[in-house]
Amino acid sequence: MHHQRIVLNGPEPGLLAAAAALGAAGATPVAADPPRFVWTVPRAGPLEALAARHPDVVFGVERFAALGATFEHLIVHGAEVTLLARRSFVEDDDEETTASPPVPASSRLAVLATRRVAALERAARAVAAEPTAFGPATGTTLDDALLVAPALGRLAAVAGDPLDDDRPSPQALSALRALGAVGLTVGATCDGPACDAELEFERAWRLARAHACAGDDPFADDERPDWPDWLMFVLSCGAGVIEACAGSLHRGPPGAIPVHHEHYATADEQLERAAALLTITTIQALALFAPRQERDT
Structure with a gap:
């Protein structure tokens, strides 16, 4: 699936016609001034064809493929x-890296890498399949904290004694999936989506980024993962989201905000990063501790 957010610009008659065409094609209106839509399609291409039929309207687009590695910003004006x-969802390091020699497809390392990629994709899709959870209607970061805390509690309630077994129970894996979905929702609300459709776009964007970052992290290569360690990683990430919620709720005085923006991450940026780290870690844990029949496929 390809997710697109589209902003229209142009003379009013053309805008009305292009907006009507987008709505008829299945796009969801998000805002009216300027007209903004989100549109999910099975393949790339329909937008360009639609824009060519409305040459007096400029389409500003940001789009990405579900669980893809990159996202795009583009302008579509008529057929142009x-x-x-x-850009890549994973930020490139400035340090020089040495290219590794290619790994034969039949080697054990190549087989493990293929399984790891498949496991991370299954884990990300399992998180996406969880029902979307929302906090109370006030929409503050306190609501976000109250959304994360019960999900953490449910995981703690089913974790049992992790030292008795080296793998999590099915109930713990289910709680992990739900916690990852909560992390997606909290991160998506940081950009203030205008409606449920735009919230789903933001969640899909963050899922693609979390999936890419999960695969880029060397922790995801652990061949003999330790469940107590990973349980602690996940719990600490969840606690980090709650701490960031508190920091965002209790902001500094207005005079300090410009300096804070210039030199440090803002409270909202810290919350978004904490939510992203929670989602990344749950995806990695789900991939590492998947049932054996899934890991062997």
Whole structure:
């Protein structure tokens, strides 16, 4: 699936016609001034075809493929497509890296790498399949904290004594999936989505980023993962989200905000990063501790 957020610009008659065409094609209106839509399609291409039929309207687009490695910003004006940026969800290090020699496809390392990729994808899709959870209607970071805390409690309640067994129970894996989904929702609300459809776009964007970062992290390569260690990782990430919620709720005085913005991450940025780390860690844990029949496929 390809997720797209579209902003229209142009003369009013053309805007009305293009907006109507987008709605008829299945896009969901998000805002009216300027017209903004989100549109999920099975394959890339329908937007360009639609824009070509409305040459007096400029389509500003940000889009990405579900669980893809990159996202794009582009302008579509009639039949002309201008790619403004294509970026990876995983930030590149500035340090020089030495290229590794190719690994034969039949080698044990290649087989393990293929299984790892498949396990991470299954884990990410399992998190996405969890029902979307929302806090109370006030929409504050206190609501976010009250959303995360019960999910952490449910995980703690079913974790049992992790030292008795080296793998989590099915109930613990279910609680992990739910916790990862909560992390997606908390992160997505940081950008203030205008409606449920835009919230789903933000959740899908963060899921793709978390999936890419989970695979890029060397911790995901652990061939003999220790459940107590990973349980502690997940719990600490959840606690980090709650701490970031408190920091965002109790902001500094207005005079200190410009300096804080210039030199440090804002409270909202810290919350978004904490929520992203929670989702990344739950995806990694789900991939590492999947039932054996899933790990062997």
